[in-house]
Amino acid sequence: MGIKKDLSIDFLGVRCENPFFLSSSPVGSNYEMVAKAFESGWGGVYYKTIGIFVADECSPRFDHVKKEGMPWLGFKNMEQISDKPTEVNFDNMYKLKKAYPEKIMVASIMGSNEQEWRQLAKMCDEVGVDLIEGNFSCPQMTSHAMGSDVGTNPDLVRAYSKAVAETTKIPFIAKMTPNITDMCIPAIAAMEGGAKGISAINTVKSITNIDLENMTAMPVVNGKSSISGYSGAAVKPIALRFIAQMLQHEKLRNVPMSGIGGIETWRDSLEFLLLGCRNLQVTTSVMQYGYRIVEDMSNGLMHWMDERGYDKLDDFVGKALDNIIPAEDLNRDFKILPDFDNEKCVGCGRCYVSCFDAGHQAIDWNADKRRPELNEKCVGCHLCLNVCPVADCIMPGEVKWKDGRQQTDIILKKNYE
Amino acid sequence: MSKVIKSTFISEAVEGFTPRTAMEEASRCLLCHDAPCSKGCPAGTDPGKFIRSIRFRNVKGAAETIRENNILGGSCARVCPYDRLCEEACSRCGIDRPIEIGKLQRFAIEQEEALNMTVLKAPEVKKEAKVACVGSGPASLACAAKLAMEGYEVTIYEAEEKAGGVLTYGIAPARLPQHVVDHDIETVKNLGVKFVFNTRVGKDITLEKLQEDYAAIFVGAGLWLEKLPEIPGVELPGVMAAADFLKKARKSEGTYNPGRRVIVIGGGNVAMDSAVSAKLLGAEKVDIYYRRTIEEAPADMAEFQYVLSLGISITTNFAPAEVLGTDKVEAMKFKGRDGESEAKVAVDTVIFAIGQGAEDMGSIAPFALNEKGLIVVDYSCKTSVDGIFAGGDVTLGGKTVVEAVASGKIAAVGMMNYLAQKEVN
Structure with a gap:
């Protein structure tokens, strides 16, 4: 028997069997897809955004960023909201909820004015979805009355959130765009309007690659291209930052948060949970690998919980949040010198090259032995540790206190993957 | 059942x-x-640099690095x-x-060919001094290319009908396809190097004649003297030297019939190439016999592994003692290294790959030769005869292609210094 742990969690008063949801995107566009996703183990789905507006799509519509041999570090998508008739989508959601009552159905909606937002909210109410997400953030809409152009305008976010909250009792989640300096402003506006939760982040406006054949961006649509949303592993750091900033804001401190951005593994999922997310949304990695990735997300998370002795997600949700502090509050009284393991060292000299060209010339190169030798110029930046290709070869070593500074017990990282 | 690789000669x-x-991989x-x-x-092919070029999406730069340093980068x-x-x-x-590294080098050179790159160019203005190379193997090609890039007009004299020497006639095409050799030679030709085929220096043309026409001469004649052991029966039909066998196989383009049961005797890469060739040409049973152990054998481990993957057997510590037969080879008799063991094996063809010697270099010019008949040269590949340089296997003994290239490059520098001193420009 494999490991079994309780991954259920309450999100906006809705009991979810696990926090793993498909985000509103191509991966949850119709009945068959969502049914298969539910059978694969996803706890719920944010059904692909429905509007009164029906999208007219271009072809092709995707591109990806690779580095060395690694594809899909980042992914670009030009698809807008659903291209199916509004009624068909609501009918699908109704049937799915009937067929899979224990799974959570979230309707993602997008109107172009207050009246449309009310109309859509009413339809959600009639169908009986569990939650509603307001898409204030799609960056590739062909109308400026919708998408991220709305999400960067706090007054519109507040007004549309209010329109939904006044129409239905179903909890409303406002989905944020990262194409903004301070996400707290629209998030607070959404809460003021009556939203009960926040989800972040939607995709980042991007040009992934310039095509040398046609002198335009990718993907090439009849010799032209457009700016559109970037997602996948490359945006995870941006997502985590926005989420941490919101959850640390005094007005958003306990807002139920759904984390989105580059989640592929249990480890990524856990990082969002540790910042305080109670729900997780995934698209890009499903586009690359399929619904089955949820198996290793949940199993891997259970094994980690087992190792740490946790029985439920609430035991550790938000555990890392308070350890992220302003730069001015960090202890700057010491430096940690790197420790070189000459047995493990393979003599590639990458630490030497990077320290000289980008650090502080603190490593001398012993050409005969092909080994690095640390000199007194080291500032403890650990660039060498970051470039070393050998596991556990360069590790944190001696702690040196700056002159005249108070020595205290300090906490060190000991394990690098 | 073991999964044996089935393949064809070419x-x-x-x-x-x-x-x-x-x-x-990069x-x-x-x-x-x-x-x-x-x-x-x-x-000096500089893999560190060309792999970095591949890694930073500059495959043309990778091909340049290889070609500039090693004219036979493909081979x-x-x-x-x-x-x-x-x-x-x-x-x-x-x-x-x-x-x-080898596979990445192959990739860069394949891209060079696919992208129609011309990496190397000879100067338009030619020097006055003309140079000749004897033989068109790796050493001569490397020497000729380097001189041509410096503006010398070079002519290569080749006894066979095709260029390449050991590359064209002495290695199994499974390991070195002819198109790869031809592409390398094409880059030499593009530098303006002329080739004269079917002309054996010392027989079809005298060295004195070359000395009249050329200010300096490079001899890269290779090792083509076939060695057979002095054992009874070695003169029987069906007994061949490896060089002869490989040449016949290459020239036939895969139609040569090696016989049903083949024994290859030797433990070097030439023995491995012969066994592979015999198997791929259709021999049912191919066995290698070597007088020492695999650890003592000069062949590369990768070649042993490839031989084994084709289903060829390797028997060590047995030396050839006698070839048996009346009108042709019928069996081979071996004696064990232990002095006790003996083996008698029925066979149709016996191929001896026990090393190759230099042909009579004294017939070309009065070179100082060593006891093995190899031409004696100094650090700059200069022979005892004024104006004549030598390199490759004919000075090194049976070494690798890359070492022959290296010696050809050294000789080219030696020849340029020699011509400069003689003030022939």
């Missing part, structure tokens, strides 16, 4: 990289400071003993396994 033993798999490279692999190449990519040169030096060995 199909390649190893698949090359695609742009994607090449990038994956990404494994640690991009070392002062790269040990680059120090490990006798010809060397196939036949170099990497496991004891650049790949042995690879720092990645300390983590898991070395970068597949």
Whole structure:
């Protein structure tokens, strides 16, 4: 028997069997897809955004960023909201909820004015979805009355959130765009309007690659291209930052948060949970690998919980949040010198090259032995540790206190993957 | 049942990289400071630099680096003993396994060809001095290319009908396909080097005649004297020397019939090539016999492994004692190294790959020769005869292609210094 742990969690008063949801995107566009996703183990789905507006799509519509041999570090998508008739989508959601009552159905909606937002909210109410997400953030809409152009305008976010909250009792989640300096402003506006939760982040406006054949961006649509949303592993750091900033804001401190951005593994999922997310949304990695990735997300998370002795997600949700502090509050009284393991060292000299060209010339190169030798110029930046290709070869070593500074017990990282 | 590789004489033993798999492999490279692999190449091909070019999406730059340093970059990519040169030096060995440097080199040269690149160009203005090379093997080609790039007009005299020497006539095409050799030779021809075929120096044309027409001469005649052991029955039909067998096989383009049961005697790469060729030409049963152990054998481990993967057997510690038969070979008799064991094996063809010697170099010019008949040269590849330089196997003995390239390059420098001193420009 494999490991079994309780991954259920309450999100906006809705009991979810696990926090793993498909985000509103191509991966949850119709009945068959969502049914298969539910059978694969996803706890719920944010059904692909429905509007009164029906999208007219271009072809092709995707591109990806690779580095060395690694594809899909980042992914670009030009698809807008659903291209199916509004009624068909609501009918699908109704049937799915009937067929899979224990799974959570979230309707993602997008109107172009207050009246449309009310109309859509009413339809959600009639169908009986569990939650509603307001898409204030799609960056590739062909109308400026919708998408991220709305999400960067706090007054519109507040007004549309209010329109939904006044129409239905179903909890409303406002989905944020990262194409903004301070996400707290629209998030607070959404809460003021009556939203009960926040989800972040939607995709980042991007040009992934310039095509040398046609002198335009990718993907090439009849010799032209457009700016559109970037997602996948490359945006995870941006997502985590926005989420941490919101959850640390005094007005958003306990807002139920759904984390989105580059989640592929249990480890990524856990990082969002540790910042305080109670729900997780995934698209890009499903586009690359399929619904089955949820198996290793949940199993891997259970094994980690087992190792740490946790029985439920609430035991550790938000555990890392308070350890992220302003730069001015960090202890700057010491430096940690790197420790070189000459047995493990393979003599590639990458630490030497990077320290000289980008650090502080603190490593001398012993050409005969092909080994690095640390000199007194080291500032403890650990660039060498970051470039070393050998596991556990360069590790944190001696702690040196700056002159005249108070020595205290300090906490060190000991394990690098 | 073991899964034995079934192949044909002219199909390649190893698949090359695609742009994607090449990038994956290049990404494994640690991009070392002062790269040990680059120090490990006798010809100075500089893998550290060309792998970095592949990694940073500059495959044309990679091809340039290879070609500029090693005119036979394509052939060397196939036949170099990497496991004891650049790949042995690879720092990645300390983590898991070395970068597949030879395969990356092959990829860059294949791209050079696919992209129609012309990396090397000879100067328009030619020098006054003309130079001749004797033989068109690796050493001569490397020497000729280097001189041509410096503006010398070079003519290569070749006894056979095709250029390449050992590359064209002495290696199994599974390991070194002819099109790879031809592409390398094309780059030499593009430098303006002229080739005169079917002309054996010392027989069809005298060295004195060459000395009249050329200010300096390079001799890269190779080792083509076939060696057979002095044992009874060696004169019987069905007994061949490896060089003769490989040449016949290559010239036939895969139609040569090696016989049903073949024994190859020897433990070097030529023995491996002969056994592979015999098997791929259709011999039912091919067995290698070697008088010492595998550990003592000069062949590369990769070649032993390939031989085994084709279902060829290797018997060690047995030396040939007698060839048995009346009108032709019928059996081979071996004596064990232990002095007690004996074996008698029925066979149709026996191929001796027990080393090759230099032909009578004294018939070309009054060179100082060593006891093996190899031409004696100094550090600059200069022979005892004024104006004549030599390199490759005819001075080194049976070494690798890459070492022959290195000696051809050294000789070219020696010849330029010689011509400068004589003030022939």
